[in-house]
Amino acid sequence: MAIRIIKLPDVGEGVAEAEVVEWHVKVGDAVLEDQVLAAVMTDKATVEVPSPVAGTVIALGAEVGATLAVGAELVRLEVAGAADEPAAAEVAATPRQAAASPPAAAPAPAADNVVAMRTAAAAPAADSSAPTRPALPRAVPGISLGPPRAAGEKPLASPAVRKRARDAGIDLRQVRGSGPAGRISHDDLDIFMRGGPAAAGPAARTANTAVETIKVVGLRRRIAQRMAEAKRRAAHFAYVEEVDATALEDLRAALNAEAQPDRPRLTLLPFLMQAVVKAVVEFPQMNALYDDEADVVERFGGVHIGIATQTPNGLMVPVARHCEARGLFDGAAEAQRLAQAAREGRATREELTGSTITITSLGALGGIVSTPVLNRPEVAIIGINKLAVRPMWQGGQFVPRKMMNLSSSFDHRIVDGYDAARFIQRIKALLEAPATIFIDG
Template structure:
C-alpha cells in the first residue's frame, strides 16, 4: 500500500492562499480519480480540487473556514500498490467550480454516503420496524443533529419532514431513504405526535466563504463610512407607461425592460452634473478618485449570498444595451459563473429588493464608493393633484452617501435630479 499527500494547488492570479469552504469527503471515504475533494474560495471565485489518484481518504489537513497556503498538505490518500509505505507528495490541479447544479447533481455525495453505509459492520443492518416504533418520540438525544446525505435532506425538505424526528437506521444513526419511507408509513397521527416537542437545540453555523466576505465588507463600510441616507418619493406612472409601451413593441432580439436600465441612464445624466458622486474615497491616503467612466454595480442576491456584478461604462451604453448587460450579469451571478472582473470595479452601486423592496431602506455603501442608490417597490397610491386624488404609481428611492466627502445638499440635489428624470423619462434621452 502507498500513501499520497495532496497539496493545496495554485489557484491562479498570483493568489498565495485560499479559504477552504467545503469538504466533499471525510476520512474513510473511497474516492476515484477526478472525484472532487474540496472547494476553496479566493475573492469571490470558487475553485474545486479534484483527486489525482484513486484510494481511501486517511487524513484531512484543514477545517472548513480555514485559510490554506498554496503548497500546504491538505489531504492524504491511501492507494493500492507502492509497498514501501512512504508518502508521495502530489499537487492537485484546481479547476473552477461548476455553476450551482440542479439538485439531482448531488448524486456523487449520495454515492459516497452509500459507500460508507455499505462498509461491513455487525450492527449497521437496517431494521425496518425500528423507525415505526420510535416515530412517536424524539429519535435522538436533545441537541443532536440528524445525519443524512444531501439527497435524503432534499427529499425531506420536499416532503415537509423535520429530519430531527426521523430515526436513522444507518451507520452512526445516519438517516436513509428507507427511514423516510418508514416515517411516511407511520401515519399522520404518529408524525404529529413527534412533530410537537420542546426544542432546546442550538445550531452553530460557521461564517465562511462568500458570507464571511460579505460580513467583512459590511463591517468595514459601517465602521469607516459615516452614512447619510436620503429618501425621496417618485411618481413613476409615466415611466411605467413608457416601459410597458417599449416592451410591447420591442424586437425579438431585445431584452425585456425593467426599471433598472432607466435608473442607470438617469444616474449617468445626473453624474454629468455631479461627478463627485461617481468616485472612490481612499481614506487611508486621504484622496478622492473621481472616475470618468460610470461603472454601475448592481447588488444581486444569489443562493450563496450578495454579490455585485458591474455594468461597465454605462455612459457609453443605450437603454437596450444597459438592459441586456444587466440581464447577462444577473444570470452569471445566479449561476456562479461571473468572473472576478465582472464582480469588481464599480464606482457607484444600485441596490434593489424588487417586489419586496419595502417602503424605505437604509442601504450600506459599497466601500470605497461614496454613494449607493436603493430602489423600493412600486405601489399604487392616491395622490392629490390640486383638485382631486388620482391613482399614481409611486416608488421611493433610498440613497446613502459618504458624509465625509458628500454634503447633504449635494446628496439631495443628486436624488432630486434623478427624480425629475424618472418622472419625465423622455428627458433622460434628450441631448443624446
Template sequence: MGEHIIKLPDVGEGVAEAELVEWHVKVGDLVREDTVLAAVMTDKATVEIPSPVDGEILWLGAEIGDTVAIGSPIVRLKVAGEGNVKPESSPPAETINAEPPAKLATPKPEAAPPSPKADEAKAKPAPSPASPKATGRLSVSGAPRAEGEKPLASPAIRLRAREAGIDLRQVAGSGPAGRISHEDIDAFLARGPQVAKISGLARNDSIEDIKVIGLRRKIAEKMTIAKSRIPHITYVEEIDVTALEDLRAALNKEKRADRPKLTLLPFLMRAMVKAIADQPNLNALFDDEAGIIHQHGGVHIGIAAQTPSGLVVPVVKHAEARDLWECAAEVNRLAEAAKSGTATRDELSGSTITITSLGAMGGVATTPVINHPEVAIIGVNKMMVRPVWDGTQFMPRKMMNLSSSFDHRVIDGWDAAVFVQRIKTLLETPALIFVD
C-alpha cells in the first residue's frame, strides 16, 4: 500500500488561487477514480476537483472558505501500489481532519482498604426510589414527564399555574409520585425566561453563526466595492408595454419551430442596443484608479440571474450583432448554464452594461446597484394592468417601470434621462425596434 497526494490543479486563465467552497468527501471515505472530491470557486465560476485514483481518504488540507494556492496539497489518499509519496514523508502538521493524538491511559490509584463504616453502608439496603427521602426535590431542567402524562397537583396549584400562564407539564414535582407543590411552582418561576407558557409561545435566544463563503462572499465583495466607490443616481420611468405585449404574443403564436419563445428581455436588449448607438458613453467601463473610461463598441449585456447558489451575471456577448430571436436563444442558454452551475468564467464576465429583473417579484420601483466597473444598469420592475387616462376616458393598459442607475461621476442626470426616454419610446412603439 502507498499514499497519493492530490494538489489543487491549474483551473486555467492565469488563476493563482481559488476558494474552497465544498467538500464531497471526508476522512475515511473510499473513493473511485473520477469521484468528485471538492469544489473550488474562481471569480464566479465553480470548478469540481475529481480524484485521479482509487483510494481511501486519509487527510483533507483545507476548510470550507479557505483560499488555496494552485499546486497546494488538498487531499491525501491511501492507495494500492506505491502511490506518489515517499514512505518517510508525512502530511502537514495542521490539517482540518488530522486525528487527535491518543489519550494516555491514566493509572488508576490503588484501592484503599475497606473501612468498617464502608462495610456497614454496603450492608444497608438502598432507599426505595419512590421514597421522598430518596428523591428529594426533582430537577426542574427540561420537561420532567413523558408526553401525555398528566401532572399531579391540587386545584389551588392548578389555579395558580393557570393565572401565571405556566404549563404544569413542564414543572417537576417533589411530592409523592411527582405531585406538584407551591415550592415547585416557586422553583419553576425562578428559572425566569425559560418558563414555558400554556400558549406554547416561547422565547428563542439562539444565535447561529454562518460563515460567508463562496459565491455569497464574492457578491458581498462586489456590492461593497460598487456602493463604496460609485455615486449612484437612479432614474425611474413608467413604460406602457401594451403594444409590446400584443406584438410579443403574436410573434410567439406564429413562431417557427427553430425559434425560442420570446420574453420581454430580448425586446429590451434590442432597444438598449439602439439607444447605445446614440449614446455610446453609456456602454463603458470606468477605471476610477487610472481615471480612464473604456468605451466599448461591442454591446455585451449582463443579465443578472438568481440561482440556488446566489446572484450571477451571465453575459450575452455582442448583442448589437444578434436579432431578437438570437438574443432570446442566448439568454435561455446562459440562464440554464448559470442555474446548473456549468457556466464558464468567460460566460460570467466581460459585460459592459447590465439588466436586472426580478420578474413578477420586481416591485413597483427598485434602486439597482451598478455592476462595477460599468457605468449603467437597467432595472425591470413587474408589469401591472392599470387604468390610464387617454384624454377622454380611463383605459386598462399594461404598465411597467424601468428603474435604472448610473455612475454620476461620468454620467450626468440629463444624459441618463435621455437614454431611458429613448428606451421608453422604442418599447412603447415596438415596430421601431425592427427599423434599421
C-alpha cells in the first residue's frame, strides 16, 4: 500500500486560501476516483474538490470552518500501490467549477456586497474507455437502504438536505440514509416524506431532548461577520414613514395590463428605484460611502442601487448600476435579471459589488415595521414593508387605501435625523403622486 496526499488545489482567480465548509468523507471511508471529498469556499465561490485517485481516507487536513492555504494538505489517502513507491506521494486535485462560469471582475472601490457565491458542480464527462466502477447505492422508492441509526448518533447530510428537512419540519434522526456511512440524500428525504418504510416513527408523542450543534461556517459566518461589523461601527438610527400607494398601484396595474413581449411585469421595486434616483439629486449625502478609517465621505454622481436578495445560499446584494440612466422598464428588467442570477449562483463579482445605496424588502412577509442593517460603508438603506388595504380618514370619512411603510436606516455619523426625514418624505411624495417620478427637472 502507498500513501497519497491530496492538496487543496488552486481554484483560480488569484485565490490564496479557502475555508472548508463541508466534508463529504470521514476517516475510514473508502472513496472512488472523482468522488467528492470536500466543499471549500473562497471569497468568490464555493467549489467541490473530487478525489483524483481511489483509496481509503486515513486523515483529514482540517475541521469544518478552518481556512487552508492553496497547496496545504486536504486529505491523506491510503491507496493500492507497489511497496517501493514513495511513502507519501502528492496528487493534485482538480476542483469542480460551474459550467460556463463568467470570469470574476476586479473588485470595485465601493462597498463589497457579496458575502459569497455558490458555484454548482459540473458533472464529469463520461469516458467509455475508463474501467467500470461499482455504482454507489441509490435510494429506491419504498425501500430504505440505510441501516438503523444508533441512539444519539448525529445524522449525516448536506446543508441543502438539512435546510429542506428544517423547512418541512422533519427530524433527520428519523430518516434512514442510503449513502456511505448512512449519509442522507434528497432521495432518502423524498421516501420519508412519501411515507415509505423510512418514515416509521413512534406512535405516541415523546419529549424531544435533542440539541443539534451547528457550526457557523462559510456564507453564514461571513454574513454574521458583516452584520456585526456594520452594527458595531455604524451609528444606526431608523425612520419609518407610511405611504399611500393607491395611485401607484393603479398606475402599475395599468402598465402591466398593456403587456408587451419586450417589457417585464412591474413590481413596486422599479418605481422605488426611480424615486430614489430623483430624491438623491436633492439629498446627495444619502448616495454616499463613509470610510471611517480615513474619515472620508465619497458622494457619487451615479446611483448604484443594491437590491438585497434572499437566495438558497444566503443573503446577497446584487447591484443595479447607473440607475440614473435607466428608465422604468429597463430598471425592472435589470433588477429581475440580477435577482435571478444571484439565486442561481451565476452573479459575477462585479454584479455583487459597488452599490452606493441599498433597497431591501421582505416581499409579502414585509410586516409593519422593520429596522434594516446598513450595508456598510453605505450610509442609507430603504426597507419596503407589506402593502395592505387599511381604512384612512379622508374627506370627513374613512376610505380604503392601499398603504405600506418605508422602514429605513441611516448612519447617524454622516446623516442627520432631519435630513433623513426630509429624504424619505421626498420619496413618499413621489410614490404617492407617481406621475411626478417621470417629470424631468
